[in-house]
Amino acid sequence: MNVKTPLKRVVNRCTPRKLPVARTALTVALAASCTFGVCLPGIAQDSDAFARQVNPGNGRDVKVMIISMFGPEGQVWLDNLGPWKAIKVPGLSPDYPEVHCNRHDVCVLTTGMGHANAAASLMALTFSDKFDLRRTYFMIAGIAGIDPAQGTLGSAAWAKYLVDFGIQWELDAREKPDSWPSGFLGINTQSPTDKPLLDYRTEVFALNAKLADTAFALSKNVQLQDSSDAQMARVKFNHPPANQPPKVIQCDTLAGDTWWSGKYIGERARYWTKLLTDNKGTYCTTQQEDNATYEALKRAASTGRVDLGRVAALRSGSDFDRPYDGQSASDNLLNYAKQGGFGPAIENLYRAGNPLVQDIVTHWDEWRDGVPSR
Numbered sequence: 001m002n003v004k005t006p007l008k009r010v011v012n013r014c015t016p017r018k019l020p021v022a023r024t025a026l027t028v029a030l031a032a033s034c035t036f037g038v039c040l041p042g043i044a045q046d047s048d049a050f051a052r053q054v055n056p057g058n059g060r061d062v063k064v065m066i067i068s069m070f071g072p073e074g075q076v077w078l079d080n081l082g083p084w085k086a087i088k089v090p091g092l093s094p095d096y097p098e099v100h101c102n103r104h105d106v107c108v109l110t111t112g113m114g115h116a117n118a119a120a121s122l123m124a125l126t127f128s129d130k131f132d133l134r135r136t137y138f139m140i141a142g143i144a145g146i147d148p149a150q151g152t153l154g155s156a157a158w159a160k161y162l163v164d165f166g167i168q169w170e171l172d173a174r175e176k177p178d179s180w181p182s183g184f185l186g187i188n189t190q191s192p193t194d195k196p197l198l199d200y201r202t203e204v205f206a207l208n209a210k211l212a213d214t215a216f217a218l219s220k221n222v223q224l225q226d227s228s229d230a231q232m233a234r235v236k237f238n239h240p241p242a243n244q245p246p247k248v249i250q251c252d253t254l255a256g257d258t259w260w261s262g263k264y265i266g267e268r269a270r271y272w273t274k275l276l277t278d279n280k281g282t283y284c285t286t287q288q289e290d291n292a293t294y295e296a297l298k299r300a301a302s303t304g305r306v307d308l309g310r311v312a313a314l315r316s317g318s319d320f321d322r323p324y325d326g327q328s329a330s331d332n333l334l335n336y337a338k339q340g341g342f343g344p345a346i347e348n349l350y351r352a353g354n355p356l357v358q359d360i361v362t363h364w365d366e367w368r369d370g371v372p373s374r
Contacts, residue, residue, distance in 0.1 A: 091124025146317030154246030229340020
C-alpha cells in the first residue's frame with residue numbers, strides 16, 4: 001500500500017559546462033558496473049576521479065539535497081532546519097516550484113507524488129544551472145506502507161535496494177492458473193517464479209551499501225515518535241516487530257504507482273524483491289517514486305552532474321501493507337488513516353534522517369570526497 005496522508009491528496013502543498021564527448025564517455029565508463037546480470041550504471045568507485053572528469057560548474061554548491069514527495073514530508077525539514085532561501089527552478093512541479101536551501105547548503109526539494117512527477121522534477125533539478133550537484137548527497141525521505149514482518153508504524157527504514165513492483169505482467173487473480181500463487185509474473189517470463197531479463201533497466205537498483213550502513217549507524221539509537229492511535233493499531237498484530245515500538249531498521253523498498261493492500265500481494269512483494277535482487281534484498285516498505293527518482297539521477301550521473309554513490313533512501317511506515325488476522329484487506333486499505341501512523345512517520349523522517357544530514361554538514365572535510373570509512 002502506498003500511503004501518503006490521511007488528509008485529502010490535494011493538501012496545502014506547502015549547469016556545468018559541456019564536456020568533450022570523449023571525456024563524457026570516459027566518465028560514464030568509469031561509473032558503469034554489471035548488476036544482477038545486466039550492465040547498469042552503478043556507483044562511481046573513485047570520487048576524486050569522478051570529480052576530475054567534469055569542469056567546475058557555476059551553480060550553488062549543495063552538500064545535502066533532501067527529496068520529499070509531497071507537502072508534509074518536506075515541511076518537517078522546513079520546520080526544523082531553517083531559515084531558508086527559496087530558489088525557483090524551471091520545470092519543477094507547479095505545486096512545488098521552488099527548492100529551499102539553508103546557510104549550511106542543505107536543500108529540500110518536493111517532487112510531487114508518483115513516478116512521473118518524481119522523474120520530471122529530478123530531471124529539472126539536476127539539469128538546472130542553478131546548482132552544482134557533483135558532490136551532493138541525495139537523501140530520499142518519504143513515508144510508506146510497511147510489512148509487519150519487518151517493521152511497524154513509525155519505523156524508519158534505510159534501503160540498499162530499490163525494486164520496481166509495477167514492471168510486471170498481471171492477470172486478475174480470478175483468471176490465473178490454479179498453480180500460481182498470484183496473478184503477477186515478470187515480463188516475458190513463463191511463470192511467477194522466473195526472473196525477467198530486466199529489459200527496462202529500471203527494475204532494480206543497488207544503492208551504495210557503505211552509505212546506507214553509515215546512515216543506519218548514525219541513526220539506529222535515536223528516539224522515534226509514537227502515537228496512541230498507532231499503539232492501538234499495533235496490538236492487533238500478534239507478533240513482533242509489528243506489535244513493538246518503532247525503531248530505525250535496514251530493509252528494502254518497493255515502488256509502484258498502484259496502491260495495494262493484502263496478504264497475497266504482500267507475499268508477491270516479498271518474493272519479487274528476493275527474485276530481482278538475487279536473494280540479497282528484503283522487502284519492507286512500499287511507495288511510489290524511488291525507482292523513478294533514481295533513474296533520473298542516473299541520467300544526470302551519465303553527464304557528470306551527479307555521483308550515484310551519494311544516494312540514500314529512507315522510508316518510514318505510515319500504515320501496514322496488509323491486515324492483521326481477522327481483518328479484511330479492503331478494511332486495511334480503506335481505513336489506513338485510522339491506524340495513526342501518519343504523524344509519527346512524518347516526524348521520524350526527520351529524526352532518523354537528520355543525523356546523516358548533520359554529520360555530512362559538520363564533517364564536510366570527511367564527506368567531501370566520498371563516504372568516509374569509520
